[in-house]
Amino acid sequence: MMEKTSILIVDDKPENLHLLSDVLLAEDYVVRQAINGNMALKSVVFEQPDIILLDIKMPGMxxxxxxxxxxxxxxxxxxxxxxxxxxxxxxSKLKAFDIGGVDYITKPFRFQEVLIRVSRQIEAKKQQKELNSCHKKIEELETLTNILADKLEQARLLLEKAGIREIAL
Incomplete structure (x- = not known):
């Protein structure tokens, strides 16, 4: 059973939170909400969502x-x-990307656009996770290859010491 994708929506306007939440919940996402930056920061540190939809203009942070x-x-x-x-x-767009944003959606929302952009980022995150897993497997194989090469060299030295130069396989 696949785990559902969790999305944190951060917006100081309750109507935006409700509209986006309704659209995302209808697509079977797990949705959390925060009405300001401080609340969102505490929430994210406690439990990391898979993706964050973040309003720029909010009071405070x-x-x-x-x-x-x-x-x-x-x-x-x-x-x-x-x-x-x-x-x-x-x-604003350049600043958003410069500080680490992966996408930028302008209001008023077009819900189909929001859903497509969210699904693209979720897919990209999944592919990155798979790529990281492949990199770890490659590192493990390289380590095993190095161990095997060391063992073969040790065996070669032992055979050479015993006066055996070639082995017929």
Whole structure:
């Protein structure tokens, strides 16, 4: 049985939280909500979601600062962050990507677009996990290959010491 994908939505506007939550819940995602940056930070450190949908403009800690803090923590640095904003300017978008955001969705939301972008990031995260697993297996094989090469060299030296130069297989 596959574990459901968990998504944290961070937005200071309750109507946005409810709309996005309803759309994501209908797609069978596990959804958590936070109405400000501090609440989100505490929530994420306690239990990491698979992905974060993050509003930029919030009172107190804005989305940029929250993302920056998350990317500084080893426990949370790899969580994909999709920024949500009414700001459609290049400077905001560049800043969002520069501090670690993986995508940027402008408001008003087009729910189909949100779902597609979320699913793309979830798929990318899954592929990254598989790639990391492959890298670990390659490292294990390299270690085993080195051990085997050492053992073969030891055997060769023992055979040479015994005066045996060749072995017929």
């Amino acid at each position: 804005d989305g940029f600062e929250l993302c920056f803090r998350l990317k500084e923590l080893p426990k949370t640095k790899d969580i994909p962050v999709i920024f949500l904003s009414a700001q459609d300017d290049v400077v």
